[in-house]
Amino acid sequence: MRAWAFTSCGSHRRVLKLCDIATPRLPANPPKPTYLIRISNSALNPATLLTMSLVPSFMRTKPTIAEMDFSGIVQLVSFPPGASREYHSNCFKPGTKVFGLLDFKKLSIKGVGTLAEYVVAEEDKMAMGVVPEGVDMKEAAALPAVGMTALKMCRAAGLDQGKGEGKSILVNGASGGVGTMAVQIAKAMGANTVVGICPGENEELVRSLGADEVIDYRSNIPVFAHLARHYASQKFDAILDTVGIQSLYESSPSYLKPCGLYVNVGAYEGGMLWITWCALKNLFLPTWLGGTPRKWIFFATEPTYEAAEQLLKYLKEGKVRPVVGSEFEFEEVLQAYDLLSTKHACGKIVIKVQNLDS
Numbered sequence: 001m002r003a004w005a006f007t008s009c010g011s012h013r014r015v016l017k018l019c020d021i022a023t024p025r026l027p028a029n030p031p032k033p034t035y036l037i038r039i040s041n042s043a044l045n046p047a048t049l050l051t052m053s054l055v056p057s058f059m060r061t062k063p064t065i066a067e068m069d070f071s072g073i074v075q076l077v078s079f080p081p082g083a084s085r086e087y088h089s090n091c092f093k094p095g096t097k098v099f100g101l102l103d104f105k106k107l108s109i110k111g112v113g114t115l116a117e118y119v120v121a122e123e124d125k126m127a128m129g130v131v132p133e134g135v136d137m138k139e140a141a142a143l144p145a146v147g148m149t150a151l152k153m154c155r156a157a158g159l160d161q162g163k164g165e166g167k168s169i170l171v172n173g174a175s176g177g178v179g180t181m182a183v184q185i186a187k188a189m190g191a192n193t194v195v196g197i198c199p200g201e202n203e204e205l206v207r208s209l210g211a212d213e214v215i216d217y218r219s220n221i222p223v224f225a226h227l228a229r230h231y232a233s234q235k236f237d238a239i240l241d242t243v244g245i246q247s248l249y250e251s252s253p254s255y256l257k258p259c260g261l262y263v264n265v266g267a268y269e270g271g272m273l274w275i276t277w278c279a280l281k282n283l284f285l286p287t288w289l290g291g292t293p294r295k296w297i298f299f300a301t302e303p304t305y306e307a308a309e310q311l312l313k314y315l316k317e318g319k320v321r322p323v324v325g326s327e328f329e330f331e332e333v334l335q336a337y338d339l340l341s342t343k344h345a346c347g348k349i350v351i352k353v354q355n356l357d358s
Contacts, residue, residue: 003116004333005063009056012049012337018330021063024112024120026078033083033091033123036076037098040356041141042114043069044340044349045177047104047300050267065113066333071099071131071140073356075118092128097137100128101144101303115333117354127303129312135322137356142177142322142348147311149301150181150240153263154189156297157238164189168234170227170255171195173242174211175202177348178265180323182240183209188319195236197223202346205323222247228254236260243343244268246278252294263297323347330354 001023006015026036048066057064074096092098102114106125113119127148131140154160159167169186173179174196186194187210196206200216207214220226224247235257241248244266252262268275279298285291314320325347328336332351339345 001117002330003063003065003113004067005065005111005113005115006052007057007062007064009053011053012341013334015052016066016334016337018333019063021065021116023118026076026120028078029081030078030122031080033080034078034120035074035092035123035128036078036118036120037070037072038075038118038356039070039072039114039116039353040137041071042067042351042353043141043145043177044336044351045069045145046267046340046343049337049341051104051108060109061111064108064111065116065119067113067115067351068102068104068108069100069141069143069145070102070114070119071097071137072119073097091123092130097131097140098128099131099137099140099144100126100308101148101301102126103303104300105302115351115353127305127308129305129308132312132316135315138324138327138350138352139322142324142350143181143311143315144303144308145301146177146181146348147185147320147322148303148307149178149265150185150242151307151310152299152301153178153182153240153242153265154185156263156299157240157261159186159189159191159238162190164191166190166192167237168193169195170197170231170236170239171211171242172197172239172245172248173266174198174206174209174214175346176242176343177323177325177345178242179240180206180209180347181320182242183211184320185314186210186240188314195231199344205346209321209323224248224251224254227251231255238263241266249282249294249296250292252292256294258293261295261297265299265301324350326350327352 175198195213196211203214217223241264282296
């Protein structure tokens with residue numbers, strides 16, 4: 001099969017190659033139900049660029065196939081020995097259109113990824129759902145990683161279980177992949193006011209997703225000073241930072257309530273040492289030594305079937321929709337990563353792996 005894979009550590013332009021590798025096979029007696037999926041679409045994630053350039057190659061199986069998101073069709077299923085008929089009936093059947101997210105920590109080190117024509121994964125090493133009616137495969141591939149990340153951000157900010165009612169939320173990077181989902185999920189959880197930060201040309205999109213106000217960061221430099229001037233008297237209950245801006249956090253006492261939460265999933269620029277330093281400072285530096293007196297939360301997303309089911313529920317209720325900002329052919333993956341690396345991509349970048357209509 002064809003796949004985009006790498007064997008060494010470095011930038012995507014240096015190490016990522018389109019190559020022919022063996023099509024993965026199902027194990028005969030797996031401990032969990034294991035699926036062979038023919039992939040229709042994949043989608044790009046900033047975390048892939050980060051780990052591709054930073055994680056040493058000796059820590060991975062080589063070649064390593066890139067990416068985690070997918071939509072596709074179940075081809076075959078392998079069951080554990082002695083699995084009951086009821087057990088079989090609860091699994092995804094061959095021919096089912098599915099979307100999902102691989103567990104990066106469990107599968108990437110084994111070289112498994114979704115920028116390929118096929119993927120094999122155990123049930124407990126991914127989260128997967130049935131593509132609903134009215135959603136095409138391109139949109140389905142754009143949903144899993146950003147949807148689960150935004151859902152976890154909103155929950156970390158204390159918005160779920162009816163607690164979002166009346167709250168005011170700031171979303172940094174509101175027109176990006178995670179940001180477009182965070183705006184919608186915050187509204188779905190009952191937030192009264194959602195303010196989005198994004199380029200001015202994306203204002204119409206962000207408002208269409210439910211944002212009440214939009215701040216063009218290019219016209220309001222520095223944006224933290226603008227926030228301090230305009231939101232000091234009506235501070236936010238939570239800030240969802242999908243970009244990773246340290247100055248936005250350090251200035252947040254001017255516009256984030258004392259009990260407010262700053263939830264970050266963005267990767268700070270400056271390399272691993274700077275990222276580590278910022279994380280340690282934000283988590284542990286006391287205020288009397290210059291620490292910021294607001295709680296800072298940082299996490300990496302892990303796929304769960306519960307999160308996939310919640311996203312499907314929101315999708316069917318019309319409360320969220322995937323935002324595909326760009327679509328690239330399979331041969332154009334390097335150009336797609338060029339766009340992703342600018343940190344200015346609108347919506348999700350989706351890769352058309354192959355046409356499954358025939």
